[in-house]
Amino acid sequence: MQSCLIRLVDLRKSFGRNVVLDGLNLDIHDHESVVILGPSGTGKSVLLKHIVGILRPDSGQVFFRNQRIDNLSERNLEPIRKRFGFLFQGAALFDSLNVLENIAFPLREHTDHNDSQIRAIVADKLAMVGLSGTESKMPADLSGGMKKRVALARAIALDPEVVLYDEPTTGLDPIRSDVINELILKLNDELHVTSIIVTHDMTSAFKVADRMVMLSRGKVIAEGPPNAIRTNPNPEVQNFVLGKASPEDLEALHRNK
Amino acid sequence: MKFVEQLGAKALAAVETLGDYLCFVGTILYWTFRGPGRFARRQLLLQMFDIGTLSIPVVMITGAFIGAVLAIEALPQFQSIGLAGRIGSVINISVVKQIGPVLTAVMLAGRVGGALTAELGTMRVTEQIDALRAMATDPTRALAVPRFVACLIMTPVLTVFSDVLGMAGGWVMAVKVNAVDNAEYWLHTREALDLYTINTGFIKAFFFGAAIASIACYKGFKCGPGAQGVGRACTESFVLSFITILVMNFFVAVLMNALAPSGGGMF
Ligand SMILES: Nc1ncnc2c1ncn2[C@@H]1O[C@H](COP(=O)(O)OP(=O)(O)O)[C@@H](O)[C@H]1O
Ligand SMILES: [Mg+2]
Numbered sequence: 001m002q003s004c005l006i007r008l009v010d011l012r013k014s015f016g017r018n019v020v021l022d023g024l025n026l027d028i029h030d031h032e033s034v035v036i037l038g039p040s041g042t043g044k045s046v047l048l049k050h051i052v053g054i055l056r057p058d059s060g061q062v063f064f065r066n067q068r069i070d071n072l073s074e075r076n077l078e079p080i081r082k083r084f085g086f087l088f089q090g091a092a093l094f095d096s097l098n099v100l101e102n103i104a105f106p107l108r109e110h111t112d113h114n115d116s117q118i119r120a121i122v123a124d125k126l127a128m129v130g131l132s133g134t135e136s137k138m139p140a141d142l143s144g145g146m147k148k149r150v151a152l153a154r155a156i157a158l159d160p161e162v163v164l165y166d167e168p169t170t171g172l173d174p175i176r177s178d179v180i181n182e183l184i185l186k187l188n189d190e191l192h193v194t195s196i197i198v199t200h201d202m203t204s205a206f207k208v209a210d211r212m213v214m215l216s217r218g219k220v221i222a223e224g225p226p227n228a229i230r231t232n233p234n235p236e237v238q239n240f241v242l243g244k245a246s247p248e249d250l251e252a253l254h255r256n257k
Numbered sequence: 258m259k260f261v262e263q264l265g266a267k268a269l270a271a272v273e274t275l276g277d278y279l280c281f282v283g284t285i286l287y288w289t290f291r292g293p294g295r296f297a298r299r300q301l302l303l304q305m306f307d308i309g310t311l312s313i314p315v316v317m318i319t320g321a322f323i324g325a326v327l328a329i330e331a332l333p334q335f336q337s338i339g340l341a342g343r344i345g346s347v348i349n350i351s352v353v354k355q356i357g358p359v360l361t362a363v364m365l366a367g368r369v370g371g372a373l374t375a376e377l378g379t380m381r382v383t384e385q386i387d388a389l390r391a392m393a394t395d396p397t398r399a400l401a402v403p404r405f406v407a408c409l410i411m412t413p414v415l416t417v418f419s420d421v422l423g424m425a426g427g428w429v430m431a432v433k434v435n436a437v438d439n440a441e442y443w444l445h446t447r448e449a450l451d452l453y454t455i456n457t458g459f460i461k462a463f464f465f466g467a468a469i470a471s472i473a474c475y476k477g478f479k480c481g482p483g484a485q486g487v488g489r490a491c492t493e494s495f496v497l498s499f500i501t502i503l504v505m506n507f508f509v510a511v512l513m514n515a516l517a518p519s520g521g522g523m524f
Contacts, residue, residue, distance in 0.1 A: 078395075088384050109392065
């Protein structure tokens with residue numbers, strides 16, 4: 001068994017009758033940057049939540065550095081979760097706290113830094129996401145893209161080993177998106193972070209990926225380096241990469257006219 | 258057969274929920290004594306202000322009017338048997354033992370319980386609770402503990418406000434408006450209102466505060482999806498706290514009367 005950072009084995013998860021993960025296998029290695037592709041509603045967010053134990057599988061296993069974690073209690077998961085940064089699809093900022101306090105939250109919880117040290121770290125992380133000086137703003141006063149970037153600053157506040165990005169560039173203009181892409185690359189290169197990035201943004205995907213994984217109907221249907229995915233013969237993969245609707249989708253559209 | 262089956266399933270689910278709730282209360286108490294961390298400590302003062310200070314006017318107004326109405330309804334009865342002065346003990350015992358704590362708790366269940374459930378429910382629906390967990394933070398420790406402790410401290414404090422205004426309301430109507438003798442009014446009050454009676458009121462308030470906060474937080478954390486889920490959780494939280502307050506009131510009253518030092522009046 002080759003040593004890997006995260007290993008998902010035959011993961012299955014249903015919500016009621018809705019089967020979301022259907023025997024999914026995936027290995028993620030140290031310091032790589034993996035992009036997860038797939039149409040909306042295939043379970044990409046659900047997959048990310050399984051990696052840190054926010055959701056538990058119905059069956060199958062999740063390993064982190066060869067330790068099985070899907071059956072750990074919440075309390076025993078805490079030391080592992082501290083090593084992760086998680087950017088939620090909906091940002092999930094605490095809306096009763098301002099930007100400073102949001103980013104300071106994990107620092108107050110898990111470090112002994114005093115207020116001025118915390119302020120310095122927050123300013124540093126905000127600068128990384130291009131939002132310097134917004135410390136006193138409330139989440140309600142931020143645009144969707146700004147919330148996402150504050151949430152990203154919060155996710156990397158504790159300098160995690162692994163960062164899970166759930167659609168980091170959705171809702172950002174192309175230039176801001178590229179800033180986030182550069183940030184992902186920078187964290188990988190300079191801090192040797194392992195990144196798992198869920199995205200629909202193919203420009204971003206091809207820029208940051210060492211490896212791409214395509215999900216469909218709860219399984220991995222294609223996996224490999226970006227070039228292999230670009231030339232993958234599977235029509236489902238091709239349509240996704242090229243951003244083309246499949247003939248079945250179009251047929252449904254014309255039938256309904 | 259089908260009916261019995263369904264009833265059984267319902268009962269099982271209820272027992273399971275109760276067990277889950279008690280575990281939740283256990284976790285709150287565990288973290289309250291272990292220390293809930295820097296963030297929760299900072300939240301405590303804010304919560305005490307939100308829960309306590311902002312509730313003072315409501316609690317004072319309702320207290321004063323209940324005390325006053327008690328006086329005008331009971332006074333004719335006492336006057337007809339020539340014992341008008343005794344009304345002091347009746348009003349003040351009722352206020353301190355029952356009306357003050359129960360009314361305060363009911364007002365808090367509505368004003369604070371609803372708001373807590375809505376806040377935590379919204380946090381759940383918008384994945385803020387999951388975000389806490391992803392940041393290796395137990396939501397019970399960071400969110401429920403400061404709210405619980407704030408309620409525990411503020412409910413007795415608010416009860417004092419309600420009591421004082423209730424007593425004042427009763428006194429104004431009896432002594433100032435209906436010319437009951439002031440000295441006699443207080444004499445009878447002093448005879449009846451011993452320390453045990455006063456403590457009964459505070460012990461109740463303490464338990465009510467614990468019930469309101471723990472039910473409100475529990476319902477918020479277990480909130481269903483969407484705006485509808487939040488709305489439903491708020492309603493359930495209020496109804497459940499309300500029932501719990503009244504049932505608890507009965508049992509604490511029975512217990513405190515049984516434990517009373519000198520037989521202590523069955524009022
Ligand atoms: N907590 C939940 N309860 C019930 N169903 C859920 C939950 N989370 C996700 N789902 C369902 O799982 C499916 C996959 O969702 P998701 O992972 O968010 O998709 P995406 O790939 O777009 O991120 C959807 O059908 C969604 O309705
Ligand atoms: Mg998603």
